[in-house]
Amino acid sequence: MYQCPKEGEIELQDGQLAPELAVKACPSCGGAWIPPENYVTWQQQQIDPEAPIQVAVLPLSLHTGFEPAALDNRAALCPDCRSYLVRGRITLKQGSFYVERCPNCTGIWCDGGEWEILQQLELQAHIDYIFSADWQAQVRELEHSEREKLATIDKLGPDIAQRVFELANLLEEHPNGDFGVAYLMRRVDQ
Numbered sequence: 001m002y003q004c005p006k007e008g009e010i011e012l013q014d015g016q017l018a019p020e021l022a023v024k025a026c027p028s029c030g031g032a033w034i035p036p037e038n039y040v041t042w043q044q045q046q047i048d049p050e051a052p053i054q055v056a057v058l059p060l061s062l063h064t065g066f067e068p069a070a071l072d073n074r075a076a077l078c079p080d081c082r083s084y085l086v087r088g089r090i091t092l093k094q095g096s097f098y099v100e101r102c103p104n105c106t107g108i109w110c111d112g113g114e115w116e117i118l119q120q121l122e123l124q125a126h127i128d129y130i131f132s133a134d135w136q137a138q139v140r141e142l143e144h145s146e147r148e149k150l151a152t153i154d155k156l157g158p159d160i161a162q163r164v165f166e167l168a169n170l171l172e173e174h175p176n177g178d179f180g181v182a183y184l185m186r187r188v189d190q
């Protein structure tokens with residue numbers, strides 16, 4: 001018998017997240033435990049093992065109206081082998097949430113609603129990738145540049161900000177782009 005990692009007293013029940021993906025679902029919080037062998041079998045049907053991992057990595061720009069589950073932040077133990085679950089952060093426009101994975105048996109825990117968001121992000125067949133250093137680095141970089149953009153829009157207004165972004169792209173690609181940057185700095189400094 002598996003128990004809900006977030007609410008120890010609740011027993012998980014047989015459920016399904018997708019056709020051919022049997023899970024243990026929590027009737028109380030709506031979370032789902034995905035046993036590692038079920039996930040791997042399902043994953044192999046979804047992705048071409050020869051194809052490189054193509055992830056639509058722009059969670060920040062996705063507007064979903066999704067609210068992280070109330071239990072999302074609670075530390076949890078693997079319902080199978082009792083190891084502490086490791087969290088993989090996914091940042092959306094309105095805030096971030098965590099998918100959790102057991103470092104020992106590689107089972108996955110999704111709080112209520114998270115699987116559906118992973119589906120929208122085209123990440124549901126790549127959950128292991130969310131826990132890689134590569135993904136975490138990509139996320140940090142994207143978050144940084146997105147915040148910088150939002151701050152620029154906030155200070156300059158959307159019209160001028162848009163022109164600045166376009167100009168930045170042009171200068172970035174031009175072999176003498178630094179002359180353009182120097183000119184702007186001189187003008188704006190005065």
Ligand SMILES: [Zn+2]
Nearest residue numbers: 004007026029
């Ligand atoms: Zn629960």
Ligand SMILES: [Zn+2]
Nearest residue numbers: 078081102105
């Ligand atoms: Zn485990």
